[in-house]
Amino acid sequence: MGVLKSTSILFSALVTGSLMISGSALAAEDVNLPKTIAMTAYGTGSAGYTQMVSIGNLLQNEYGVSVRILPGENDVSRMTPLRTGRVPMCACGIASYYGSEGVLMFAGKEWGPQPIRVIATSTASFGLGVAVAGDLDVKRPADLKGKRVSYVRGDDALNIGTEAFLAFGGLTWDDVKKVEFPGYGRSFDGVIAGQSDTGFTMSVAPPAQQLAASPRGITWPTLDPNDKEGWKRLQAVAPYFQPHKVTSAAGIEKGSAWQGATYPYPILVINANEKSGLADGLIKVLIEDYDKFKDAAPGNAGYALEQQNTQWVIPFHDEVVAYYKEIGHWTDEMQAHQDQLVQRQEVLQKAWKGYKGGNPPEDDDAFRKGWMEARAKALEAAGMNPVFR
Incomplete structure (x- = not known):
């Protein structure tokens, strides 16, 4: 715990x-x-x-x-x-x-x-997103095709964030070269050392600042708030992101901004x-x-x-x-919108009660797998996107 x-x-x-x-x-x-x-x-x-x-x-x-x-x-x-x-x-x-x-x-x-x-x-004024080595010509998420993209083992939030940014550009993990790292800090060490090209982070975090100060520099791919289809794809993966004009970010000069995302x-x-x-x-x-x-x-x-x-x-x-x-x-x-969110929680609560009461597997991994299947089935039956599977 x-x-x-x-x-x-x-x-x-x-x-x-x-x-x-x-x-x-x-x-x-x-x-x-x-x-x-x-x-x-x-x-x-x-x-x-x-x-x-x-x-x-x-x-x-x-x-x-x-x-x-x-x-x-x-x-x-x-x-x-x-x-x-x-x-x-x-x-x-x-x-x-x-x-x-x-x-x-x-x-x-x-x-x-x-x-x-x-x-x-x-x-606040910061954002969250995929920081990219500045020595690459990456201006938007679609430009990450074929690039080396960091994947942090055991960190769902970072990896889902990266997947969402790829989705904005119409990409998946299959369209990039996945480079695995054992931790968040190591992923940025890898970018600086030339082993990878990206890292997911808060725009003002020390690793982003270190990348910005390195010989590779830093860039933040633009997420056009008017690209409705791009945002639809991104939020299908991570619906908690929202468009944001970021004024506090590593490598962004005072008075400038990055049109990106945050939550x-x-x-x-x-x-x-x-x-x-x-x-x-x-x-x-x-x-x-x-x-x-x-x-x-x-x-x-x-x-x-x-x-x-x-x-x-x-x-x-x-x-x-x-x-x-x-x-x-x-x-x-x-x-x-509030009513829909409350209804979603009610569907989830009912599904959880039913799953727990239905003699689920004792094995932890099997239990989780069974729950995720039951969860998705219940949400889809209610006309809702499971998001996670």
């Missing part, structure tokens, strides 16, 4: 550059939050952890709410306390989507599809049946006190109302939907 360490945060001593909070756009009586909030997040050096510290500072100073952050070393260790009820919220990554779908590391006996809901997400990080999720008022209170603070914390940590600007993708891949918590309706930020189209 991985190690989960508990850290109590003294919010009066924040990281350098944190914003001094004074005065709130909300009255204290308008925010009905638990007096103490525990959550899981990425490790202490991560952007997600730092953001949670800054938001915790706001909650402590303005509303007397204490926040305790449990940094998890991997996706499973971050999601497990949420599943078991040890914490009500996770500042997770894209694994929250995998968890809601019951796939990959969440396809095992102890997991299955998780009935989780989104409170808010952060979509939110972190993703604040809670269980669907959480009724403590956490979702209602926190979304109010994040939206209405936005100016009070937007500069307190890198990436906080991504919590702005206009950055919230209200038609993404995980449904919002009912309290968040009610709040958006209250402020006039909810449309019939958004509601239809």
Whole structure:
């Protein structure tokens, strides 16, 4: 499961550059939050952890709410306390989507599809995508045909991301030379050393910076937001990606941008049946006190109302939907999308219950294989794309 360490945060001593909070756009009586909030997040050096510290500072100073952050070393260790009820919220990554779908590391006996809901997400200036050695003439994903493309053993998220970018260009792994590496860092070492030509990464990550500074340099293939067919192919593989004008990326000069892709990080999720008022209170603070914390940590600007993708891949918590309706930020189209996502989770839950109750195989691999087949069959019967098989 991985190690989960508990850290109590003294919010009066924040990281350098944190914003001094004074005065709130909300009255204290308008925010009905638990007096103490525990959550899981990425490790202490991560952007997600730092953001949670800054938001915790706001909650402590303005509303007397204490926040305790449990940094998890991997996706499973971050999601497990949420599943078991040890914490009500996770500042997770894209694994929250995998968890809601019951796939990959969440396809095992102890997991299955998780009935989780989104409170808010952060979509900042960075992007995610396939970084390509700059000494190649690669301007768009289709240009990767015949190139050496990195495949990281045991890292589904990176490999699915790469596969999605290839799909945008009408390519598959069969159209490129797959070069396998034992880890994320090694894949970029391989690009710099001339063993491969690509690596999937966050646009501001140190490996991307190292590639940009190397003799090979770096380039980011353009994903034209007007290429509807390309985006349809990409999102058929990884529906959580969205077009994004990336202004923070290795090798991109200040004032320039890469027209690429991203998905939110972190993703604040809670269980669907959480009724403590956490979702209602926190979304109010994040939206209405936005100016009070937007500069307190890198990436906080991504919590702005206009950055919230209200038609993404995980449904919002009912309290968040009610709040958006209250402020006039909810449309019939958004509601239809929300209803479809909730229905998808219901189909998955029913399929999981039926599979578990039908004497599934004891062997872990056979269990996962059987579940993925049952899952796909149930979704297709409901007219939904399984995405994962």
